[in-house]
Amino acid sequence: MNETRKTAAPHRSGCPINLTLEVLGDKWSLIVVRDMMFGDRRHFRELLTGSEEGIASNILADRLRRLLAEGLVSKADDPSHKQKSIYSLTEKGIELVPVFAMIGAWGSKWLPVSEELSIRAKLLAEGGPSLWDAFMEELRETHLGLASAQNAGEPGVRMRLQAAYEEVLARKASTALASRAGVV
Amino acid sequence: MNETRKTAAPHRSGCPINLTLEVLGDKWSLIVVRDMMFGDRRHFRELLTGSEEGIASNILADRLRRLLAEGLVSKADDPSHKQKSIYSLTEKGIELVPVFAMIGAWGSKWLPVSEELSIRAKLLAEGGPSLWDAFMEELRETHLGLASAQNAGEPGVRMRLQAAYEEVLARKASTALASRAGVV
DNA sequence: AGAATCTGATTGCAAGATGCCACCGGGTTG
DNA sequence: CAACCCGGTGGCATCTTGCAATCAGATTCT
Numbered sequence: 001m002n003e004t005r006k007t008a009a010p011h012r013s014g015c016p017i018n019l020t021l022e023v024l025g026d027k028w029s030l031i032v033v034r035d036m037m038f039g040d041r042r043h044f045r046e047l048l049t050g051s052e053e054g055i056a057s058n059i060l061a062d063r064l065r066r067l068l069a070e071g072l073v074s075k076a077d078d079p080s081h082k083q084k085s086i087y088s089l090t091e092k093g094i095e096l097v098p099v100f101a102m103i104g105a106w107g108s109k110w111l112p113v114s115e116e117l118s119i120r121a122k123l124l125a126e127g128g129p130s131l132w133d134a135f136m137e138e139l140r141e142t143h144l145g146l147a148s149a150q151n152a153g154e155p156g157v158r159m160r161l162q163a164a165y166e167e168v169l170a171r172k173a174s175t176a177l178a179s180r181a182g183v184v
Numbered sequence: 185m186n187e188t189r190k191t192a193a194p195h196r197s198g199c200p201i202n203l204t205l206e207v208l209g210d211k212w213s214l215i216v217v218r219d220m221m222f223g224d225r226r227h228f229r230e231l232l233t234g235s236e237e238g239i240a241s242n243i244l245a246d247r248l249r250r251l252l253a254e255g256l257v258s259k260a261d262d263p264s265h266k267q268k269s270i271y272s273l274t275e276k277g278i279e280l281v282p283v284f285a286m287i288g289a290w291g292s293k294w295l296p297v298s299e300e301l302s303i304r305a306k307l308l309a310e311g312g313p314s315l316w317d318a319f320m321e322e323l324r325e326t327h328l329g330l331a332s333a334q335n336a337g338e339p340g341v342r343m344r345l346q347a348a349y350e351e352v353l354a355r356k357a358s359t360a361l362a363s364r365a366g367v368v
Numbered sequence: 369a370g371a372a373t374c375t376g377a378t379t380g381c382a383a384g385a386t387g388c389c390a391c392c393g394g395g396t397t398g
Numbered sequence: 399c400a401a402c403c404c405g406g407t408g409g410c411a412t413c414t415t416g417c418a419a420t421c422a423g424a425t426t427c428t
Binding site: 011012013014015016017018019020021022023025026027030031034051052053054092095096098099100101102103104105106107108109110111112113114116117118121 | 214280298305
Binding site for chain 4: 227228229232241242244245265266267268269
C-alpha cells in the first residue's frame with residue numbers, strides 16, 4: 001500500500017545522485033563497465049585478467065551479477081564456445097559515456113594520473129557531446145548489434161582512443177630508451 | 185627506487201577513472217559533497233541530520249576526514265561558536281559540479297527518482313556548461329570567500345534550484361490534497 | 369583416447385567497512 | 399546551574415572486500 005516501501009527496493013532516497021550511488025557506488029562496478037566500454041572486454045576472463053587494477057574473480061562475478069540485475073549489462077552465450085558468455089552493455093550502460101567523460105576529466109585534472117592512461121579521458125572530454133554521441137552510436141553497434149548506415153570503414157572512436165594511448169606509450173618507451181642511452 | 189611504489193600511495197593504477205573511484209568510490213562521499221554543494225550544509229550537525237539518507241555520525245566523521253585529506257573540503261573554526269567547525273568545498277570539490285550534472289542526468293533517466301528531488305538534476309543538466317560555470321562561480325564565493333563583481337542581488341543558481349524543488353513539493357502537496365478531497 | 373588447458377565461476381577465511389546506538393567532554397543558553 | 403547543543407568517539411554485530419585455492423564442464427593438444 002505504501003508506495004515508498006516496495007518489496008525489494010528499500011532505497012535510501014529518491015535523489016538521482018543517491019540512487020546512482022546505490023547502483024555504482026563502489027570501487028569496482030565502474031571499472032568493469034569501463035573495461036567493457038573502452039577496452040572491449042566482453043568475456044569473464046578478459047575482464048578478470050585484462051584490467052590493470054587486478055580484480056578478484058569473486059568480486060568480478062558479483063559485480064557482473066549486479067550490473068546484470070540493474071540492467072546495465074546483458075549476458076549471452078558465445079556461439080563459438082559453449083562455455084563462454086558474452087557480456088554486452090545495454091543502452092542504460094552505454095549512456096554512461098558522458099559520466100565517464102566528466103569523471104575522467106576531473107580525475108585527469110586533480111589526481112596523479114599517468115599520461116598514457118589519461119590521454120583517452122583528455123580526448124573524450126575535448127571531443128564534447130558530438131564525440132560522445134559518436135562513441136555511443138559505435139557502442140550500440142558492437143554491443144546491441146545495431147547496424148549503422150554511416151561510418152563504413154571509418155576508424156571508430158574507440159580505436160582512435162586506443163591508438164592515442166598506444167602512441168603515448170610508444171613515445172614514452174622511446175624517450176626512456178633515449179634517456180637511458182644518455183641522449184639528454 | 186621503484187617509482188610505482190611510493191610511500192603512502194599504493195594506487196591500483198594511474199587511470200583517471202580508477203583514481204577517482206579510489207577517492208569517491210563509496211556510497212557516502214558524494215552524498216556529503218552533494219549536501220554541502222546543493223544544500224549549503226556546512227556544519228557537522230547539519231550534514232548529520234539534514235540528509236534524507238541518514239548517515240551515521242562515525243561514517244560522516246570518517247568521510248569528512250577523508251575529503252579533508254584528499255583536499256576536496258577544507259575546515260575552519262566558526263567565529264560565532266567556539267565549538268563549531270565550518271566545512272567548505274575547495275576548488276577541487278567545486279569542480280565536481282559537471283560530474284554531478286551528468287550523474288544526476290543519468291540517474292534521472294534510468295532510476296526510480298522522485299520528481300521533487302530530480303528537478304534540480306533536470307535543471308542543472310538542461311542549463312549546460314554555462315549554468316555549471318555560474319554555479320561554480322557562486323560556490324567559489326560562498327565557499328572560498330571570493331567576491332564577484334557581477335550578479336549583485338541576483339537570485340543565484342543554488343537558490344533557483346532550491347526554489348524549483350520547493351515548487352514541485354508544493355504542487356504535489358496541493359495535488360494530493362485535491363485528490364484526497366475527491367477533486368481528481 | 370587421454371592429458372593439459374581454458375571456461376565462468378564458487379568456497380573458505382581473514383580483514384576491513386558499515387550501521388546503529390550510546391555516550392563524552394567542552395561550550396552555550398536560559 | 400541545569401538543560402541543551404557541539405563535533406566527535408567507542409563498542410559491537412553484521413555486511414562487504416580481498417585473496418587463494420578449487421571446481422566441473424568444454425575444448426584443444428598430442
